[in-house]
Structure formats: C-alpha cells, structure tokens
Amino acid sequence: MIPIDLIQSTAEMLMDKAAIEIPQDYLDGLRATAAVEDGDLSSFVLQAMLENYEAAKEDRRAMCGDTGCPRWYVKMGNEAQIEGGPIALEEALRRATANATNGVPLRPNRVHPLWRTDHDNNVGINAPEIEYGYEPGGNWIDLTTVHKGGLFGTDYRMLFPSDGIEGIKRFYLDSLVAFGKRGLACQPAIIGIGLGGSKDTCMVLGKRAACLRTVGDRNPDPQIAKLEEEFKELGNSIGMGAMGFVGKSMVIDCHIEVGYCHTGGMQMSVHAFCLSSRRAVARIHADGQVEHRTDPDWFTPYQRRETVGWNDAHAQAAE
Amino acid sequence: MTAPRKIALSTTPTPEALAALRLGDVVYLDGTIYTAREGVYMRALEKNANIPMELPAESAANFHCSPAATINEDGTFTLGAVTATASFRFAKWIGPWMERSGAKLIIGKGGMTSADYKRDFVPNGAVYLTTVGYGTGALLGRGVQAVKAVHWNEELGLAQAMWVLECSGMGPFIVASDLQGNCLFERENAKIAPGLAAAYEGTRPATLKRYGETDDRTDEVI
Numbered sequence: 001m002i003p004i005d006l007i008q009s010t011a012e013m014l015m016d017k018a019a020i021e022i023p024q025d026y027l028d029g030l031r032a033t034a035a036v037e038d039g040d041l042s043s044f045v046l047q048a049m050l051e052n053y054e055a056a057k058e059d060r061r062a063m064c065g066d067t068g069c070p071r072w073y074v075k076m077g078n079e080a081q082i083e084g085g086p087i088a089l090e091e092a093l094r095r096a097t098a099n100a101t102n103g104v105p106l107r108p109n110r111v112h113p114l115w116r117t118d119h120d121n122n123v124g125i126n127a128p129e130i131e132y133g134y135e136p137g138g139n140w141i142d143l144t145t146v147h148k149g150g151l152f153g154t155d156y157r158m159l160f161p162s163d164g165i166e167g168i169k170r171f172y173l174d175s176l177v178a179f180g181k182r183g184l185a186c187q188p189a190i191i192g193i194g195l196g197g198s199k200d201t202c203m204v205l206g207k208r209a210a211c212l213r214t215v216g217d218r219n220p221d222p223q224i225a226k227l228e229e230e231f232k233e234l235g236n237s238i239g240m241g242a243m244g245f246v247g248k249s250m251v252i253d254c255h256i257e258v259g260y261c262h263t264g265g266m267q268m269s270v271h272a273f274c275l276s277s278r279r280a281v282a283r284i285h286a287d288g289q290v291e292h293r294t295d296p297d298w299f300t301p302y303q304r305r306e307t308v309g310w311n312d313a314h315a316q317a318a319e
Numbered sequence: 320m321t322a323p324r325k326i327a328l329s330t331t332p333t334p335e336a337l338a339a340l341r342l343g344d345v346v347y348l349d350g351t352i353y354t355a356r357e358g359v360y361m362r363a364l365e366k367n368a369n370i371p372m373e374l375p376a377e378s379a380a381n382f383h384c385s386p387a388a389t390i391n392e393d394g395t396f397t398l399g400a401v402t403a404t405a406s407f408r409f410a411k412w413i414g415p416w417m418e419r420s421g422a423k424l425i426i427g428k429g430g431m432t433s434a435d436y437k438r439d440f441v442p443n444g445a446v447y448l449t450t451v452g453y454g455t456g457a458l459l460g461r462g463v464q465a466v467k468a469v470h471w472n473e474e475l476g477l478a479q480a481m482w483v484l485e486c487s488g489m490g491p492f493i494v495a496s497d498l499q500g501n502c503l504f505e506r507e508n509a510k511i512a513p514g515l516a517a518a519y520e521g522t523r524p525a526t527l528k529r530y531g532e533t534d535d536r537t538d539e540v541i
Contacts, residue, residue: 056457064454065402
C-alpha cells in the first residue's frame, strides 16, 4: 500500500523540480544546438537561456516566469495499491499543485475560460489535467508532472491518405513557421507529432510525444524513427532560429507517436514543448522508496501494443 | 558572427537615450517598472479607474507580464521568476495607454507590428523591448531588487494585478522597435522569407482546406 502523504509530498517536490531544473537530456540537446548556431541574435538568445538555467538552479527560482499549466501523468503497475484509492490520489495531486503554486512560487495561470475566475493556485474545473497509464506487473506508481505552456505552438489538422508524407511535411512546416515567427513557440523545442487515432487521441499522442519522450529517443518502428530524424533536420533547415531570428535552431528533437485511425483518414497534430521543457518524474514503491528521474519512460512496449491481449504480444515477440 | 551591443537604460529614459537605441541592441534596465496587461488596460481605459501610480514620473516602463509571485500572509511578497506575455494581443489599448501613462518603454514578448509602432509608438516617442528566449525568467527575477507594491490585486487577481518592481541591471531585453517605428521581427522575417520555398520543396497543400485559408464563406473547402 503506497501512503497517500508520501504521494503528496513527492508530488510537491516534483512541481518544484519541474519548474526549476532543466532536464539533462534537453540541456545537452540545447548545448549541441548552441554550438552550431551561427545567427548573431539566435546565438545570443541561446547563450542567455543557458545562463538562465544556471541562475534558476542557483537561486531555486522558476526558469520561466510563465510557469505554464501544470499537469500530471500517472502510471501504475498492475499490482499498485494507493492508500485511499484513486479519489485520494487525485486530491493529493490537486493539493500538491495548489501548495507548490504558492510555495515555489509558480504563476497562478489557471482561470475560468469565461468568467476569468482565478483561484490563485492553478486548480479549478478540469485543472490540473490528470492522465493515467498502466503497466503489467509492479506495485509502484510513477508520477510525472509537465509544466507545458498553454498558448502557442500546437495545431491539429485532418489529413487523408492521399495527402501522404508530402502533406504531413507541409503541415509540420506550417506549424513551425506560423508559431516560430517572433518565437511564439518558444523554440528551439522538442516537437511532438501525433498521427492517426481520432482527433482527441491524435492531440493526446502528439502532446505526449513532445512532453514524455527525451532528446535522442527514437520510435521503435525503424521507418518512423527515420522520419523523426528527417523531420528534425527539416525543421532546422527553415532558416529560422530562436525567437524567429535568422538561424537554424528550431527543433532540439522530433518525436512521432501513432494510433490506429479511421481507414479514410490520417489525423495529424503538432506540439512544441518550450525552451524550458519542464518535466519531472518519480517512482514511488510500495515500501516507501522514492526514485527521482527526468525520463517519464511513458511509451513502453505495453503502451504501444498492437494486439488484443498483452500476452499475445509476448507470444508474438517470442516467435 | 558579431555579438550585439549591450546598453544600460533608465526606466524613465531621456529622448536622447531612446534615439540612440538600434534594433537588436541588448538592454539592461535600472529603475522602477510596472506590469500592466489586459486587466489593467480595461480597468484604466474602459472603466476609467484612477491609476494608482504617478505616471510617468515614477516609471515610464510598462511590462506585459505576470510574475511567478505570491503575496504572503504578512503582506510581504515572494517573487521568483519574471517572464513577459505576448504583446500583439494588446495592440488596441496601447495607444490610449501611452497617452494616459506617458510610457516610453513597452516591454513584452514578441513585439508588435510596424503598423502598431508607426501608429502608436512613434507619436509617443516610445520603443518596444522584447524579453529573450522567452524563458529567461530566472535572470529577470534576479534583476528585481524589491516588489514596491501590488495594485488592483483584489480587483484583478495576482496574474493581472499591477506589480511595481524596483530593478537594477534587469535584463537581457532586445530592442525590437526604434523611434522611426521599424520592427526587428519584420526585418528578420524578411531575411528568412527567401529561403522558405526551399524548405517547402516536395511538400503539398492539404486536400481538405479550412475556412481561414479562404475567407469567402461561399467557397467550398474541398
């Protein structure tokens, strides 16, 4: 049984880490990008960002004043048991979000869409988002918080099989160029692409591809992995860099996730995570042990399974 | 590759200091700045509320920002990171606001259009400074010496309130418009534009169009 107090205290620590500490994989990616950027202003911007991450860590203050919209990804092993059950879990995550908003502090961004009511704690109707996943075996729970920006850099489009890769490329470039000008997408960023599913699934997959996969990670489908490489290069060849200045740093990495879709369609979504790529993860074991990390490790073979049953997939792999 | 010029600037700048700024210069600010965005603009300009500061004597620097900050129970403030919000959304209020407040520095994210600059900034002798990145919130937070006051917090909430910040060497910011109304981002867009066709080579437009791609609602989108 995982104690609920431990979930809440761990969640509060994750909120702090996500806002303040740049994940190492993104930092390495940005340093590599900064090393080859030769646009005057783009280079200056990247250097300022690298200094900013140091300042954030030294001062224990948020990297960015717009601390985004905190959200939660919860993954449970099949044997995990939470003290108080799922209702207690959700309350603990909501409380951790509210406490950390005042504690770090974060910006209280969340308001009612019509009445602009602000609880000053990033909690409200359907906020923060809490999404779930499960894994076979294990009595642990993984908590991932992502503080993603909430305004620019995301788009969806219904494409069709006849649009082909050429159409996918066009919409990808359109999204980067549209939001890249003046740097509205806060690039260079990890870009996530969702393909297929239905409209909502497509958005979910693309957002998770941006927020829950690390720089350098590749899709296990070798042809999709090749597309990811190609799209990274394509995004960096637009001639645009940080803040929309002349340069070549738009994409730190590109991740593609797919879902089976209607036979007539090819849904597509594009999501830019931001310059601060705020994510933090912890696994809490039943014995109370807590392990912190920055790789959500969300897209396991189980999450990408194609077969009816998980055991079927195992049997297939064995053959 | 040449590094941009770095300039220290007062938040109540002289006309000469403003005239010396060139697009792409990097600026660090000394003095008092205040945050004002849609909440403050609507309250001051549409509801004609009295502005709770002496403007522009106290400050001529309007920051499009909501800080990551909190008001403690004892009335003190905890301020962490500071980052701007996108300014293009405030274009309709910016002219009247500059006339009312005497603001000479509008600071935000991503700038406005050269049409906005020529219409509203040039007649008021003002320039636009953009934040960098846009996530240099921790660096900007370091430049804030103290929170002097928070106005209209009750009426507008923490994110829309008027935060009055005492700054020293606060930056970096980049000069994104000059006194002639030239726009740094439009200059960069123009440099990038000729190369776009090469990046798009081998792509094709979507089979299904959307309204917005045609503004004629009598058109079909297929």
